Amino acid sequence: MANLPMFLTIISFLPFLCYSSPENPTDRRILVVLDDIGLKSSHSIFFKSLQTRGLELDFKLADDPKISLQRFGQYLYDGLILFSPTTERFGGSLDLGAILDFVDSGHDLIITTDVSASGLIRSIATECGVDFDEDPSAMVIDHTSYAVSDTEGDHTLIASDDFIQSDVILGSTTIEAPVLYKGIGHSLNSANSLVLKVLSASPSAYSADPNSKLSSPPLLTGLAISLVSVVQARNNARIMISGSLEMFSNRLFRSGAQKAGSSNRYEKSGNEQFVTELSKWIFHERGHLKAANVRHHKVGETDEPAMYRINDDLEYSVEIHEWSGKSWEPYVSNDVQIQFYMMSPYVLKTLSSDQKGKYFTSFKVPDIYGVFQFKVEYQRLGYTSLSLLKQIPVRPFKHNEYERFIKTAFPYYGASFSAMAGFFIFSIVYLYYK
Structure with a gap:
């Protein structure tokens, strides 16, 4: 005991x-x-x-x-x-x-x-x-x-x-x-x-x-x-x-x-x-790939957020290595792609490489909110397939995050104020004109 x-x-x-x-x-x-x-x-x-x-x-x-x-x-x-x-x-x-x-x-x-x-x-x-x-x-x-x-x-x-x-x-x-x-x-x-x-x-x-x-x-x-x-x-x-x-x-x-x-x-x-x-x-002594250090964050930051906001600028990176039979070596290629995916890919980009196994890119979050996925599906002849999925929600702007005055809406602002001015002038004329 x-x-x-x-x-x-x-x-x-x-x-x-x-x-x-x-x-x-x-x-x-x-x-x-x-x-x-x-x-x-x-x-x-x-x-x-x-x-x-x-x-x-x-x-x-x-x-x-x-x-x-x-x-x-x-x-x-x-x-x-x-x-x-x-x-x-x-x-x-x-x-x-x-x-x-x-x-x-x-x-x-x-x-x-x-x-x-x-x-x-x-x-x-x-x-x-x-x-x-x-x-x-x-x-x-x-x-x-x-x-x-x-x-x-x-x-x-x-x-x-x-x-x-x-x-x-x-x-x-x-x-x-x-x-x-x-x-x-x-x-x-x-x-x-x-x-x-x-x-x-x-x-x-x-x-x-x-x-x-x-x-x-x-x-x-x-x-x-x-x-x-x-x-x-x-x-x-x-x-x-x-x-x-x-x-x-x-x-x-x-x-x-x-x-x-x-x-x-x-x-x-x-x-x-x-x-x-x-x-x-x-027996996987050649052509065996593995992915590590999958990361994403806003441009200028290092921490991975819990969610993104529409139109945010973000960065994505992943490291891919190949087994040489004795050790892991950097895998170098120019055809690794990422999808920012919700029902269909809203963003499809080819990842850049530093020729040392690290692949990275940056893009703007689409002006669509919902639950998206970072999706890397890499399938090439003779290599083990890689399927990297990472889910992230995208939210719209909060009510206090919109610009107070939008330049493209100036014609509508002008129309509103001109309507008010016209109604004021019409009221003065109607009440005091004889």
Whole structure:
């Protein structure tokens, strides 16, 4: 009983411990689900690159009966990697619903598969906005952009260099060598505006069974085929979907690469650079923004008022920083805008920048009173979206705050006094004139 006060003190601090948000946004604890424990060694270069960047990997077999994403309502992991294309049912409490809830709670996901993709993996991908070829034996074939090798083969090992043009997603260093890819293709769901192609097939590619003759035109052809796609959800969760598990393998990481029809021969494929840079984006080591020190006040003052009066001059400022993988750096851009909003924007201005992460502007409060919002909605390709809302009432002038005499009303003043003078003269004339 003597320790009861100490126990109650600890309990009182638990809510603060549970809900404190870390200053470091990078996912630190990742669950890796494998079909076969041998993937841990055959894909060790990829896993090693994650671990050297400070990520903690927890490897589990797909049929592990103890596998779980959360315990006592708290998530145990920050990200999930599914290297289990053939799994029809996960062990433990991991299932389709649990994975979707994991993403809905803002966590990140990498899905990889191959020609043996199970219905479960296809369902997860469909929920994320992509549809794999319905033919279970179909692979991406390209007789023009295949990878040159000692054996002619069936041209299912293709060399693709059609990358998304985005430095924030794939890094600022150009990927010179093509990516070697062997697997299945998918198409993007047109109803989902959040999914993007990161690696596309060439116009000559198509999806079909390489071991049988075509009896009808393939459903997926050309540029409609996406090899690797990404999704950034509205809650800033990030998802990567690849139809090739082999693309992550040590063998293709170390293989030389030459695209058919090209004289350029690369000693090493672009797989390692492509996958590494893309995984940095997936796990928020790049393109993650945060806003701080949102302030507004009247011009010439420093304190934030409880309300504004119509026609007041005000100043607004906010600081935006980007996570570089190790520290927060100033985010510099020229397209951050603010709205002074009530039902519709009455003021829309582009914020000026001091090139050190601070954005600011000044404007006059509209001659309309009501409840307004300072609204910054920043959404750019590859960056986490920022939504900053701050509500403030705007009041009209009080009766004693208006000017005593308004210059624009002088004609009305003159009309009033002339009417009084005319009535006085008329009264004198009417009473005394004979």
